[in-house]
Each structure stands twice: as structure tokens, then as C-alpha cells.
Amino acid sequence: MQALFRLIPSMDKLIKSPQGTDLIHQFGHHAFVTQARSFIEEGRQQIVKNQTLPSFLQDESALFALIETSLQAMRQPQIKKVFNLTGTVLHTNLGRGLWSESAITAATDAMRHNVALEFDIEQGQRSHRDNAVSALISQLTGAEAACVVNNNAAAVLLMLATFAQGKEVIVSRGELVEIGGAFRIPDIMKQAGCTLVEVGTTNRTHLKDYRNAITENTALLMKVHTSNYQIQGFTSSVSEEELVELGKAFNLPVISDLGSGSLTDMTLLNLPAEPMAQQKVAAGVDLVSFSGDKFLGGPQAGIIVGKQAQIAALQAHPLKRVLRCDKVILSALEATLRHYLFPEKLTDELPTLHLLTQPLYVLKVKAEQLKQALSKHLTSNFNVQIEESVAQIGSGTLPTETLASIAVTISADKQSDLLALEQRFKAFSCPIIGRFAQQKFWLDLRSATQFEQLITMLEKE
Numbered sequence: 001m002q003a004l005f006r007l008i009p010s011m012d013k014l015i016k017s018p019q020g021t022d023l024i025h026q027f028g029h030h031a032f033v034t035q036a037r038s039f040i041e042e043g044r045q046q047i048v049k050n051q052t053l054p055s056f057l058q059d060e061s062a063l064f065a066l067i068e069t070s071l072q073a074m075r076q077p078q079i080k081k082v083f084n085l086t087g088t089v090l091h092t093n094l095g096r097g098l099w100s101e102s103a104i105t106a107a108t109d110a111m112r113h114n115v116a117l118e119f120d121i122e123q124g125q126r127s128h129r130d131n132a133v134s135a136l137i138s139q140l141t142g143a144e145a146a147c148v149v150n151n152n153a154a155a156v157l158l159m160l161a162t163f164a165q166g167k168e169v170i171v172s173r174g175e176l177v178e179i180g181g182a183f184r185i186p187d188i189m190k191q192a193g194c195t196l197v198e199v200g201t202t203n204r205t206h207l208k209d210y211r212n213a214i215t216e217n218t219a220l221l222m223k224v225h226t227s228n229y230q231i232q233g234f235t236s237s238v239s240e241e242e243l244v245e246l247g248k249a250f251n252l253p254v255i256s257d258l259g260s261g262s263l264t265d266m267t268l269l270n271l272p273a274e275p276m277a278q279q280k281v282a283a284g285v286d287l288v289s290f291s292g293d294k295f296l297g298g299p300q301a302g303i304i305v306g307k308q309a310q311i312a313a314l315q316a317h318p319l320k321r322v323l324r325c326d327k328v329i330l331s332a333l334e335a336t337l338r339h340y341l342f343p344e345k346l347t348d349e350l351p352t353l354h355l356l357t358q359p360l361y362v363l364k365v366k367a368e369q370l371k372q373a374l375s376k377h378l379t380s381n382f383n384v385q386i387e388e389s390v391a392q393i394g395s396g397t398l399p400t401e402t403l404a405s406i407a408v409t410i411s412a413d414k415q416s417d418l419l420a421l422e423q424r425f426k427a428f429s430c431p432i433i434g435r436f437a438q439q440k441f442w443l444d445l446r447s448a449t450q451f452e453q454l455i456t457m458l459e460k461e
């Protein structure tokens with residue numbers, strides 16, 4: 001065994017050899033030594049176990065090849081680009097939507113340049129980082145002011161912590177939502193230091209339920225949009241208008257978490273209705289919060305619009321500093337919001353709205369192209385079809401509000417063949433992510449972006 005150990009090259013020799021020098025030049029001394037050491041250690045263990053010199057230590061070029069492969073692998077980003085053919089357009093696990101070109105330009109400009117983030121160029125003095133976005137949102141929603149934070153979950157936390165810490169917040173039992181990723185209204189209440197007061201029943205809540213629950217400890221009346229479920233049948237809920245009236249009588253602010261929300265009427269685009277922030281503002285709600293990266297089609301952010309005095313209170317809370325957005329997000333959000341000043345062009349400019357509104361005949365043409373490009377990757381044991389499919393908006397929108405779509409479906413006699421195919425699709429330089437349903441693998445065109453690149457990759461690899 002000692003004789004075998006002596007055949008292992010020394011680290012010093014590896015470092016000084018031409019291949020070693022080259023790898024150090026490419027990947028750095030520390031990374032090279034770390035990888036080389038781990039292979040040498042692996043070799044020692046194999047000698048102890050098998051009493052033979054493992055093949056990768058028999059000649060140095062084999063060892064260098066292994067080291068190089070592992071160093072290359074370490075360079076691969078873990079947050080990889082993927083092709084989303086799941087049929088879920090706003091797929092949270094795949095990073096939700098894409099940004100508009102002008103949002104991308106604004107973001108990259110902000111990365112490369114200093115920007116007037118908290119600086120009023122005309123006055124030559126300090127200003128507030130939310131000003132630019134706030135002015136635009138006011139124009140779009142009729143709200144007096146806005147506050148921008150990291151995401152809508154943060155927006156809800158900030159509203160509750162600012163106005164109801166140590167106090168009670170009244171919410172309908174029918175609106176105690178849980179959104180994916182462990183966002184639950186009762187838990188956020190606890191984190192904000194509020195006491196949740198549930199009123200009504202799961203299916204029916206009346207104005208008198210709120211009124212009867214008001215005590216001297218009540219700080220807020222809250223509405224939560226039931227984004228991802230629907231209560232049907234014998235139901236009743238209280239509108240924002242009614243709550244605002246009740247709030248006025250008791251001098252209590254009303255807040256509303258819209259979830260996705262929208263700044264434009266989705267039904268005009270033949271999409272499911274989504275509550276609009278401007279309607280809630282018009283109804284007199286004090287603070288309305290919504291996401292930047294759901295229907296809005298921008299970067300991850302939480303936007304709160306409302307009355308000047310209440311927004312000022314949010315801005316002054318210490319948590320705002322913790323939850324604020326950086327220059328990249330704010331620049332991209334400003335550019336995204338600017339599209340809403342020209343609503344006729346929204347579906348051209350915003351990728352999410354573009355995907356959601358693509359007509360079926362466009363998806364059919366793409367499906368034909370995809371089927372063609374896939375043919376060289378599929379052996380005769382696979383059956384490939386173009387079928388009608390059902391796509392989803394995603395990101396906590398109603399799972400029942402589906403969108404007609406077109407998919408390329410692949411089936412095989414043996415389920416194991418299909419599973420192996422899924423693995424092969426994931427092994428492309430840019431992995432293709434589809435979904436399994438009805439014993440078939442579905443590649444849905446509704447959510448597919450960068451389609452030309454997808455086809456080029458399938459032709460080349």
C-alpha cells in the first residue's frame with residue numbers, strides 16, 4: 001500500500017506542471033488546489049479499499065482532466081436560464097414574468113451608472129427614493145402617494161406594523177388566505193405584532209360582523225383579495241365601499257391587500273377580471289397594496305398606494321428602511337409603470353401580458369415549429385402530437401381561471417422512457433421544463449419565451 005501511495009503525484013508537482021499552471025491561470029490557485037486535494041484524497045481512500053491505484057491516478061492527464069471538469073462545473077451558475085414550457089406564465093419557481101425591454105434598459109443603466117435615486121437634480125438637494133415611482137403611480141391610480149418595498153408580503157407587513165402594532169385588525173374569515181411560499185395572513189399579523197380578529201363565517205361575512213367586532217383596541221379594518229381560491233354558493237362579503245363607510249364612522253383606516261391587482265382592465269384583454277388599484281382608491285380605501293411582479297409585469301416589489309398622511313407614516317416606520325428597494329428595482333419599476341400611460345401598447349411591451357394574450361393560431365404555428373425541431377431528438381418509441389391545452393396565469397391567481405393554449409405532447413408505451421426524456425430535456429444547455437399530465441409530457445406554448453432561441457438550441461444540440 002505504501003508503494004501505491006508513493007505513486008500519487010505530489011501537490012507541488014501538480015502545481016508546477018504545465019497543465020497545473022494552465023488550470024491555475026484559468027481558475028485561480030485556491031480553487032485548483034482544493035479540487036486537486038479532493039481527488040488525491042479520493043485516490044487514497046480507493047487504494048485503502050481496493051489495494052490498487054485508481055485509473056485516474058495512473059496518468060496525470062486523466063487526473064488533470066477530472067480536475068478541469070470539476071472546476072468547469074463549479075463555474076456554472078446555479079440560477080440557470082430555463083425554457084418555461086410548463087404552461088404557467090407567472091411561474092414563481094421559475095422567477096415569475098420577464099421584464100419589458102425598457103425596464104431591462106433602465107435596470108442595466110442603473111447598474112452601470114450613478115442615478116438620481118434620492119437626489120432632486122433641479123433643486124440640487126436630497127429627495128426620496130420612492131418619489132419617481134410615487135408620482136407615476138399617483139397619476140395612474142389617483143392615489144395621493146405611494147410607498148415601494150421588497151414585495152407585496154413586505155407591503156402587508158409594513159402596513160400592519162405601522163398602524164396596528166399591539167392592536168387589533170378585523171378581517172373576514174373568508175379572506176384568511178395562504179399564498180404559496182408560506183405567506184399566511186394570520187402569521188403576518190403575528191409578525192407585525194397585531195391581533196387578528198376574525199369575523200363572519202367562511203362563506204358569509206356581513207357589515208354588522210365587522211361593526212360588532214370593533215373595540216377601543218381596533219386599529220384597522222382589512223380586506224384581502226382571495227387570489228387563489230373562490231368561495232361559491234351561499235356567500236356574502238362586504239365591499240370596500242361599505243367598509244370605508246364603517247371606518248369613517250369609527251375613525252378607523254381601511255387597508256386592502258390586492259395580491260396581484262392590476263392597473264388596467266384585464267377583461268378588455270379577454271383575461272379574467274382582476275381588482276384594479278384605482279377602483280379601490282376611488283372607493284376610499286386608505287391603503288391598497290399589490291405586487292410588482294404579478295400581473296403588473298415588472299420586477300419583484302410591493303407597491304402601497306393611498307393617502308398622503310398614511311404613506312408618510314409608512315415611510316417613517318423603521319421597517320421601511322429594512323424593506324426598501326434598490327436603484328435597479330426602482331428604475332425597472334418606473335419603466336414598467338410608464339407603459340401603463342399608453343395602455344393600447346401594453347400587450348406589445350409587457351412580456352407577461354403579451355404571453356397571456358397570444359391568440360391560439362400563433363401558438364399553433366409555434367407548436368408546429370417545436371414539433372419539427374424536436375423530431376431529431378425523439379426516437380420512434382415516442383408519439384408526438386399537437387393538442388389543445390389548458391394554461392395557467394400562475395402566481396397565486398385563481399387556478400380555476402385557466403387560459404386556452406396549445407401544447408406539443410409526448411407519450412410513450414413505457415413510462416420510464418418518458419421520465420428519461422424529461423431528464424434529457426433538463427440536460428440541454430438551457431433546460432426545457434414541461435409538465436406531466438395524463439401520462440404524457442406536455443410542452444405548452446402559452447408560457448414559452450425566447451422561442452427562436454429554443455428552436456435554435458434544439459437544432460444545434
Ligand SMILES: *Cc1c(COP(=O)(O)O)cnc(C)c1O
Nearest residue numbers: 151152153179227259260291396
Ligand atoms: C401574491 C400575494 C401576496 C404576496 O405577494 P408577493 O409580491 O409575492 O410577496 C400577498 N397577498 C395576496 C393576496 C397575494 O395574492
